[in-house]
Amino acid sequence: xxxxxxxxxxxxxxxxxxxxxxxxxxxxxxxxxxxxxxxxxxxxxxxxxxxxxxxxxxxxxxxxxxxxxxxxxxxxxxxxxxxxxxxxxxxxxxxxxxxxxxxxxxxxxxxxxxxxxxxxxxxxxxxxxxxxxxxxxxxxxxxxxxxxxxxxxxxxxxxxxxxxxxxxxxxxxxxxxxxxxxxxxxxxxxxxxxxxxxxxxxxxxxxxxxxxxxxxxxxxxxxxxxxxxxxxxxxxxxxxxxxxxxxxxxxxxxxxxxxxxxxxxxxxxxxxxxxxxxxxxxxxxxxxxx
Numbered sequence: 001x002x003x004x005x006x007x008x009x010x011x012x013x014x015x016x017x018x019x020x021x022x023x024x025x026x027x028x029x030x031x032x033x034x035x036x037x038x039x040x041x042x043x044x045x046x047x048x049x050x051x052x053x054x055x056x057x058x059x060x061x062x063x064x065x066x067x068x069x070x071x072x073x074x075x076x077x078x079x080x081x082x083x084x085x086x087x088x089x090x091x092x093x094x095x096x097x098x099x100x101x102x103x104x105x106x107x108x109x110x111x112x113x114x115x116x117x118x119x120x121x122x123x124x125x126x127x128x129x130x131x132x133x134x135x136x137x138x139x140x141x142x143x144x145x146x147x148x149x150x151x152x153x154x155x156x157x158x159x160x161x162x163x164x165x166x167x168x169x170x171x172x173x174x175x176x177x178x179x180x181x182x183x184x185x186x187x188x189x190x191x192x193x194x195x196x197x198x199x200x201x202x203x204x205x206x207x208x209x210x211x212x213x214x215x216x217x218x219x220x221x222x223x224x225x226x227x228x229x230x231x232x233x234x235x236x237x238x239x240x241x242x243x244x245x246x247x248x249x250x251x252x253x254x255x256x257x258x259x260x261x262x263x264x265x266x267x268x269x270x271x272x273x274x275x276x277x278x279x280x281x282x283x284x285x286x287x288x289x290x
Contacts, residue, residue, distance in 0.1 A: 005043045008033050009057055012050050017096050021051060021103055021112065048111050051104070055119045058095060062088040063126075075133040082174045084130070088123065089170045111214070118208045124148055135185050142188040145196045149184055153177045218282045219246050225275055235270070238263045246283070253287055260284060 011033040015024040026047050030040050044050045066084045073080055092098065104116040127150060128143035139146060154177050161168065187193045222243040225231075231239065242263050245256045260280050267276035 009053050016100050052115050062091045085174050086170045121208045138189045142194045221279050234266050238266050
């Protein structure tokens with residue numbers, strides 16, 4: 001990440017910690033960073049892309065630290081793995097990410113939720129690979145599930161200690177969870193207790209990698225279609241009606257769903273059939289996301 005881009009991310013992080021991600025606007029970032037709007041959009045297409053860059057910066061820093069710790073060491077050493085796991089917690093603590101992650105996970109913005117879930121998915125994949133190195137290749141088919149189980153126990157124990165106002169000790173909790181995990185590894189390999197199949201993991205990764213449908217994308221295409229001079233009266237009215245509903249702050253989902261069928265039908269066998277089909281599909285998937 002170049003210096004200017006990192007500077008914008010750093011200023012954004014400060015604002016996210018002060019005001020929250022939802023409470024921070026692109027204009028706030030521009031003013032805090034002392035840059036022009038054009039400069040911001042040279043580096044980021046949106047605030048969400050800036051959030052994505054922040055998450056990637058944290059992952060990258062943790063990854064470098066973990067790689068450095070491995071140089072000249074035995075990758076099978078469980079104590080080394082525990083030390084590596086603590087790295088991300090330390091990086092997150094230094095950047096004050098705890099509240100930001102919590103906000104992103106409970107955001108009404110599908111794209112923001114997906115960003116933090118993808119970030120966590122990357123951590124699952126890293127740990128899955130390391131678990132294979134520590135416990136052996138027999139675990140490979142179930143390593144991702146084992147990784148999920150580790151972080152499930154780890155995060156809940158950390159949360160319980162926080163509620164009990166017990167001093168945070170990441171290394172202690174990691175060590176305890178790995179003590180439990182040894183039995184789970186044996187069960188996964190020899191007793192076939194896995195509940196996630198490869199097809200389940202593939203669908204999960206496909207979901208995390210997919211770009212969410214945004215309502216604004218459908219609105220932009222509808223506006224473009226509405227400006228076509230050759231539309232029939234029926235096509236104009238249905239395009240405008242659908243556009244009107246989508247532009248409302250409190251969109252009436254059932255009205256939109258009812259309009260979609262007629263909108264799709266009125267463009268059949270017309271030169272705009274493909275565009276109308278794309279729009280209706282986009283809107284339908286947006287409704288499903290909601």
